[in-house]
Amino acid sequence: MARYTGPVCRLCRRDGMKLFLKGFRCDSTKCAIDRRPNPPGQQLSRRSKLTDYGIHLREKQKVKHYYGVLERQFRRYFEKAVHSRGNTGDALLGFLERRLDNVVYRMGFGASRSAARQLVNHGHVTVNGRRCDIASSMVNTGDVIRVKNRAKSLDLVRGVLAEHGRDVPDFLSVSAGDIPEGIVSRLPVAEDASLPIQTQLIVELCSR
Incomplete structure (x- = not known):
């Protein structure tokens, strides 16, 4: 089964927030994003502002990293959410929480x-x-x-x-x-997610 095997602290720094991928370490003083809040990589001064597509993509990548799913599996959840009743973004988070x-x-x-x-x-x-x-x-x-x-x-x-x-x-x-x-006790809904997520950005990106 495919899985990400790289440094997970790099993912938190890339997304600009704690994703709690290392358990107890994320709550300690050893957390990488607390010591180095800047994104990974060199030549930071040359980086331009994120485009509209980049903003949408970062939101999707944040959710994928947080729940530990890869692109193909994430697309399956999205297709399932599209064919569900109600808001697509809320349904997507509900499936991931389940x-x-x-x-x-x-x-x-x-x-x-x-x-x-x-x-x-x-x-x-x-x-x-x-x-x-x-x-x-x-x-x-x-x-x-x-x-x-x-x-x-x-x-x-x-x-x-x-x-x-x-x-x-x-x-x-x-x-x-x-x-x-x-x-x-009940099926989870979007409000039960412990991460602030703008689901509308993900829906707009995956619907293109």
Whole structure:
């Protein structure tokens, strides 16, 4: 499966904001964008102002980097959102928020979305009692996401929960008992996204 393997701090600097791609490091003094807020690369003085296309493109790239999806997968989500009822941009964010790796991250089981994706891929979580190792799986209302009842899985998640608490969004309810688990109370909407996104710019770009 294709994935980005380059330096993720470079992506935050390029987009000009924290995307929280390195988990706890992003909240520390070691965060790259705090120390070097300028975009990556040389000859900054020669760079001209972003064009209208560049503004639209940066907004799309920001969302892709934040949720950890590549171009082909992002286009699939957009096509699905186009054929959905209601606002296309809101539907797009709703689909991205429903990804299993994103839900595991928002529950606080993973330090970052990439760490949450690894938890899913390695079979450390179950959905409604069944093992699910597909990070892009879509959750539905009433789904129960639970850490697998084995020592290795529990130690990984408990370590993250103990080190760094995270505010759980309204569409999820989490119980950090002997076996951490969470329930999808409702389907997420655009307002549940934890990143300020101008979806209209993305829709305009992808509709060209």
